[in-house]
Amino acid sequence: MAQFELDGKVFEVDGDGFLTTPEMWNEQVAISFAKSDGIEELSDKHWAVVKVIRKNFEEKGNAPMIRTICQETGLRLKEIYELFPLGPARGACRVAGLPKPDGCV
Amino acid sequence: MKNIDIQAKEKALDLLRDKSDTKLITHMNACVRCGLCADSCMYYLTFKEAKYIPAAKVAAVSSLYRRYCTFAGKVAPSLVNAKELNEEYAAEMVDLLFGSCTVCGRCVKHCSIGVDIAYVVKKGREMLATMDMVPATLQATVDAAINTGNNMAIPVEEFTDTIKWLEGDLIDEMENPEARIPLDEYDKELFYTLNPREPKFFPLSISAMAKVFYAAKASWTLSTKYYDVTNYGFFNSNTAEATQIAKNLYDEVHKLRGKKLILGECGHGSRANRWEGPNYLKKSYDFETLTAVELIGDYIRKGTITLDKSLNNEVFTIHDPCNLVRNGGMFKEIRFVVNSAVENLVEMNPYGNDNYCCGGGGGMLAMSEYNEGRLKTGKIKADQILATGAKVVITPCHNCVDQLLQLNHTYKMGVKIVTIAEIVADAIVKNNKNKTI
Numbered sequence A: 001m002a003q004f005e006l007d008g009k010v011f012e013v014d015g016d017g018f019l020t021t022p023e024m025w026n027e028q029v030a031i032s033f034a035k036s037d038g039i040e041e042l043s044d045k046h047w048a049v050v051k052v053i054r055k056n057f058e059e060k061g062n063a064p065m066i067r068t069i070c071q072e073t074g075l076r077l078k079e080i081y082e083l084f085p086l087g088p089a090r091g092a093c094r095v096a097g098l099p100k101p102d103g104c105v
Numbered sequence B: 001m002k003n004i005d006i007q008a009k010e011k012a013l014d015l016l017r018d019k020s021d022t023k024l025i026t027h028m029n030a031c032v033r034c035g036l037c038a039d040s041c042m043y044y045l046t047f048k049e050a051k052y053i054p055a056a057k058v059a060a061v062s063s064l065y066r067r068y069c070t071f072a073g074k075v076a077p078s079l080v081n082a083k084e085l086n087e088e089y090a091a092e093m094v095d096l097l098f099g100s101c102t103v104c105g106r107c108v109k110h111c112s113i114g115v116d117i118a119y120v121v122k123k124g125r126e127m128l129a130t131m132d133m134v135p136a137t138l139q140a141t142v143d144a145a146i147n148t149g150n151n152m153a154i155p156v157e158e159f160t161d162t163i164k165w166l167e168g169d170l171i172d173e174m175e176n177p178e179a180r181i182p183l184d185e186y187d188k189e190l191f192y193t194l195n196p197r198e199p200k201f202f203p204l205s206i207s208a209m210a211k212v213f214y215a216a217k218a219s220w221t222l223s224t225k226y227y228d229v230t231n232y233g234f235f236n237s238n239t240a241e242a243t244q245i246a247k248n249l250y251d252e253v254h255k256l257r258g259k260k261l262i263l264g265e266c267g268h269g270s271r272a273n274r275w276e277g278p279n280y281l282k283k284s285y286d287f288e289t290l291t292a293v294e295l296i297g298d299y300i301r302k303g304t305i306t307l308d309k310s311l312n313n314e315v316f317t318i319h320d321p322c323n324l325v326r327n328g329g330m331f332k333e334i335r336f337v338v339n340s341a342v343e344n345l346v347e348m349n350p351y352g353n354d355n356y357c358c359g360g361g362g363g364m365l366a367m368s369e370y371n372e373g374r375l376k377t378g379k380i381k382a383d384q385i386l387a388t389g390a391k392v393v394i395t396p397c398h399n400c401v402d403q404l405l406q407l408n409h410t411y412k413m414g415v416k417i418v419t420i421a422e423i424v425a426d427a428i429v430k431n432n433k434n435k436t437i
């Protein structure tokens, strides 16, 4: 487990760089993760995706289906892949502070 | 360090004491330490440390065999390089057999005497699974499959909503209400399967395959409960769990009375269901089991679908999934389908049966613990792809797709990664109107 510090707070990430304590997530973490993925600035569209993911996680304890992300943000599938080049899991879910989903992602 | 339960340890050692496993005993003890396998392994090529040589992975298991199953090893262990199975040794085995081997089998093809190194590695994993030492993230993926029916724990309702959503789009695109994605329908010719990452995050390949089925006027269905083609029990090597997962799918095909089980694009899933499934369940399957690429190949040969290659006019290359090609015999079929669907194919070097693993096989993609090694060893694949000059990489395995996506980003390759269904769907000519769909 690696650690990093942001605004005086210490965060822990797993081997894939996902937060191990999702409840500690804040917008600064999102900005910093996004930067490390090559996203210099999070646009409104990025934030809309992140918020849907966060909300789903807080309510249901897991990442939303891509359908939910598309329908709740009004974005098209291809736009989401463009917004997060690493994809919805390694890209968007990580920025939103979720733990790494199981499976082939 | 995790404590090993005495009984579990004995059960693990029983796997080595089992005299009926003659394959294990032969292959484990046959290595002549010629070292020829070293350069075949991406772990050794990347890290250049002796412990990563495939033969050393065999030795990790055979040292225990000598210690517990041979006279010399019992009385003078150090003379015959026999090792004690203790906490420390088991932890090293985990790092070596789970964390530094994708069970790709490339070394097996290069071994001077044909030692099935990957088989021995999997036996070592089975010993570790018996002692409850499977890396947590890999085990979580297996647990999700056992507890929910799919390895991403997608609830049935959310799966159904996703498929309905995709179906709506397909009907709009095809301008035909017949362009359906049937769910839980009985007595269909084809029982199709998916990798759960498709409905969860990457559904374009589902739509692509649905287009192929639509063009072929196929009789097909998906199950809403057991559609998962993967079997991570094959990788954690817990036979009871692998058997349960294979059985769930087998029973579901029976329940819906499907005539043929069609394995979605997944390397290990194809192997685990098609070749290992009957071994797990100890019976031969009474329905036909085909991979998606063979089914598509059959459609092309019979003229059921017509493809126009000029619709795919970029430069393409193929990444051969280890479990479909080296360990699955699909080399020619993949070439046939791809060459029918694209104009310009450039092969990697090496390719086909000698191809390098993407780095994400063997359950590696699921194991966060070993992320760093996975991305480093993956550089071999990234360099291979870059050297082809291709703009699109085709691979019939969703696990490979994910690793390649990450390599694409890490090594700034600037390529697109697609499945076979996607390139075929893009090349389909609508039979009657000669209009592309």
Ligand code: SF4
Binding pocket: B040, B041, B042, B043, B053, B054, B057, B100, B101, B102, B103, B104, B105, B106, B107, B108, B117, B118, B121
């Ligand atoms: S199976 Fe593949 S990763 Fe494992 S030792 Fe052999 S070449 Fe290396």
Ligand code: SF4
Binding pocket: B030, B031, B032, B033, B034, B035, B036, B037, B038, B054, B055, B058, B110, B111, B112, B113, B114, B115, B117
């Ligand atoms: S090539 Fe085969 S015999 Fe030679 S060291 Fe490797 S495993 Fe042993």
